[in-house]
Amino acid sequence: MKVTIKINGKVQSVEIEPGEMLLETLRRLGYKGVKHACSTASCGACSVQIDGKPVLSCTTFTAAVDGHEVMTIEGFSDENSLSDIQKALIEEGGSQCGFCIPGLVVTSEALLRENPNPTRQEVIDYLKGNLCRCTGYESQTLAILKVAKERQSK
Amino acid sequence: MLNVKAYLKPDTVQSAYEMGQIPGSLYVSGGLMVAQLKISNVERIVDLKSVGLTHIEDHSDVFKIGANVKISDLISNPYLANLNGDLLKNSIKEIGSTQIRNMATLGGSIAFKLGWSDIITIFMILDSNLEIYDGEFSKISLQEYVKKSPKGVIITEIEVPKSGGIAVFEKFAKSNFDIATLNLGLKVVLDGQIVKDACVVVGSRPMVSQRIKEVEEFLIGKQLNGITKDACDLMERVVQVGSDIRASAEYRKALSRFLLDKALRRV
Amino acid sequence: MKTLIQEKLNVVNTSIEKVDGKALVRGKPVFTDDFDLPNTLTVKILRSPHAHAIIKSIDTSKAMIEGVACILTYKDVPHVIYTRAGQGYPEPSPYDTFVLDRKVRYVGDGVAIIAAENQSIAEKAMKLIKVDYEILPSILDYEHAMDKDAPIIHDELEISGAYDPKRNIAAHYEMEIGNVEEELKKCDYVVDETYHTPNQSHAMMEPHGAISYFDPNGRLTVISSTQVPFHARRIIKRIFGVNCRVIKPRIGGGFGGKQALHVEPYVVAVTLKTGKPAKCIYSREETMTASNTRHAMRFRARAGAMKDGTLVALELWGLSNTGAYGEHALTVFMVGGSKTLPLYNKVKAVKFGGDVVYSNTEPAGAFRGYGAPQGMFPIDSILDELAYKIGMDPIEFKLKNSIREGETSPIFKIMGEGREGVDQIINSCKIEECAVNGAKKFGWYEKRKRPRIDPERQIAHGYGVAFAMQGSSIPAIDMGGATIKMNDDGTFNLLVGATDLGTGSDTILAQIAAEVLHTKVEKIIVYSSDTDMTPFDKGAYASSTTYVSGNAVKKAAERMKVEILKAASEIMNKPTHTLELDEDSVVSEDGDTLSFGDLQTKLFYTFNQRQLEVTESFVSEVAPPPYLVSFAEVEIDLGSGKVRVVDFLNYVDCGVPINPVLAKGQVEGASAQGIGMALFEDHMMDKNGRLITDDFFNYKIPARGDIGSIKVRFARSYEPTGPFGAKSVSEIGLDTPGPAIANAIFDAVGIRMRKLPIKSEDLFFEIKKKGL
């Protein structure tokens, strides 16, 4: 079947299998930043935004996304510059192997849009579905709080 | 990927129901659970989201919530969120993760009758009724629905009565991002210090949520102060629980006491 | 963030950005699964549903449906025995594994390799393979592996290097210094207890995966998510008799799990058979059930001390579960003693030994800490128990008996990597600073004055401390090489075999080179872990990268400096001793400068033409241990037994941290995994030996919010044999959470939990028994 999806601002018409997951579609189209780590909705590595809301692409039917807008990690920075969240994650040591990071960035962008001035607990609650095995989470939480503060002071 | 032949998007509940009656069809709403199914006899997925049902209506004595409302949207209506002492506002964040709440629908969360569903426990304390469609629309209480498990029907709406009282939800889980080892809901309607009415629900026993009538009856007519220990003793005696990989029945009994104690302290 | 240093340094000891950091946070296609080659076959593995069985017959004829390229069974792959362990050669692990065998030894063992045009065809074909099994009795509980009537798991004729396979013993070790039995008799206090640690899963976010293909010149090439590319190349050659190139791209976490061959033989078998590129990426379920785990261990520990707090004798006698195959069996077990016992070097007698047994469970393997967490849990716990009996503060007791600078332990010499070790005098040991400053920072003495139980809230608080040491490399075995090449634009290529698994090793190696060469990290272009392009390196394990590979890079950079000065002296016509390196240039005493770019340009085109390039190797002679003292505060719900780690402070001596932010990240991450092992991560099998906890839904690694804050502080330390004073840092953090948390629980409620993970259910019933 054919679906039309706006991916990172670009409308694309894609031929898919009816039982295909968005994760498979996106990776096939070259959005390799969308990571596959579990398939059971339990890790957040595959997070993307649909119509601005973070969801898990491993358990989203592509057919259901027809006519909607998808944002992947590739849509959050360009070749020349990093987003403030990406920068802060590097500076605070919040990214080690980097495998969980795309999902984390995509989810954090939504967090700061919905709640520009979150408390530490709110950051933890919002991001609890994003597992990371390398860091102890602390550095990532600090990075997000730092960005929130920076954005506030702008 | 699910190996299916078609993904259908009906416009109306009626046509969805007709599609659903063909053998090999499966409804999907949020899709979280359907995506993970490891069964091979499904040929056709019938997406219920295309029929709408995303309303939250505030009527004089009830809230009517469309079955396709996402868990995260349940608190978008402040009146609903604040019902019975902020029950939904306080408890929704305990469910899954941000992403899961953005995907899972109210209907899907109930229809699957997961033993560990927090949603079923929460809506059972609220004495909710379901509107279902099986060729025609009818109403059934959530409690009845969970017991009967009617096959092939579509849940179209959840009706939450605006009853008074304060309700709280407690969840015990191993991890911050985990399903409940046991969950518990408590609602009390007070007349001064006297309990006029009570509703107690325990879920993830690991079987599906159940009202604990004995404890409810015990609470009614008593003063809230000073009955915690007796109520907890009774709970531990009467609650029906089982064992699975997350906990033994004996431990679940202890948890039912622990959570009831916490809940009673909160109301 | 900057810590104390003893040399004047420009780049080392600063927290510069990871050299691969930008690509990673952008989600660039840098991981194995991100590489798409045209016409690649998808490879799937049919796995055994039985814990122990013989394949009586296997029929693939019905499965050869359209789109299937090949299906390989044990009849179609070389019958060469090997070990999956990526270790120095000859490996101390038994050769007991085939790519596919007629016998399957755990639920998940490989039965057939299916290669097809795409995943759905491969999966469809998999279902059509008919296998007839003769089911054998199995051993699911390793504590019964040596029972009289236990089935023999490895009865193949080809097995070699296993201690006593007829009795399911993969490895055995014992040593004794002094006479523990006699010394214990003289002690005022003796504790004798048994401790268990679990077979934790690595749960790295990136599953195992590999791709193989013939390059345009017909060279077999393997892209693999591995920690040991050079060992992988050697083992592939052993199995298939072919030379190949192994490339390690970015890795989404390894933690020891990728210090073994998992997927490589499967894809190579397919490429050799079909000539086509083949890709196999494990599902989470396969990564959980069919790769490897930490060795579960049981230790009986005995320790004795005098009234004045002198520790006299210490013994660990253990049993370790290596699962179906014996990779890392002996060495992980030995590290349980060799990297823990020297910490308490003042004892009169010490004994360590036991067996490593086969069972019909997922194979065990290397896992961060490599046996030290398993050994440290009983050691630190039993010392805590002793301190309590004596009535001494555990910090005081552990400190009194631990090793100091200038001292040694006979164990360094006696216990090595599966063989004798190497003598060493400790040059750097700041354990006292770690304990004293850590206690102050944590508020140890004040907190321990507080009441532990709050009866109103039904909550208890407790405070625990644990000490640890580790090593830095495997002395006299681990070798790493580095090549540095100078370019005419003033940059340098740094080629290293070292394997960055997300740890940041590419970055710290660049920092070391930049420091020596007086340039910036941006000018050091790191290329790592490609067996055709980079010099050899043993791989990323044994906490050796900073120390061994770091020293190799330092040596290479120093030689490059000599080469630069020599060439500059010729060009500038000045004696070398009047020249120095400064900010990307050679400068002379009298103020002349020649930039690196100009220097190499002249050497390319006009002057005494040559390419400046050097290669150096480093073999460690010693393995200077890092030290760690960790403090845990726990909060326990008396009504449920749930334990929360509220605060976890690490005070670590890792020498000079080359990159403080990255070093801190290593300790923080290891603590989180240790907390997982202590409280969360639990494997459960059904009665047939199938793992039930085979995904992140049921196998719970700590999530955000499950851990209070983890803090890391560095002691002021300098290791003279390390590159710029550095020692290792990546493993040690895993050694302390288990004992620190168990000790804190004891402090809170007076209950000793001697089995990890500590489940709330178990603790709850203990609390109830005590009537708290």
Ligand SMILES: Cc1cc2nc3c(=O)[nH]c(=O)nc-3n(C[C@H](O)[C@H](O)[C@H](O)COP(=O)(O)OP(=O)(O)OC[C@H]3O[C@@H](n4cnc5c(N)ncnc54)[C@H](O)[C@@H]3O)c2cc1C
């Ligand atoms: C990792 C993870 C963690 C979770 N944690 C929690 C938690 O902590 N607490 C909690 O309560 N839940 C939790 N859930 C469950 C989740 O909230 C949803 O309940 C679940 O995913 C189902 O919702 P869905 O809309 O995605 O249903 P779907 O997957 O679309 O459907 C589920 C089932 O219901 C049927 N169905 C769907 N809609 C209807 C309808 N309107 N009428 C009739 N039948 C219908 C489908 O045919 C299917 O059989 C978790 C789920 C996951 C994957």
Ligand code: FES
């Ligand atoms: S891959 Fe989707 S949540 Fe893990």
Ligand code: FES
């Ligand atoms: S950085 Fe490796 S999983 Fe998060």
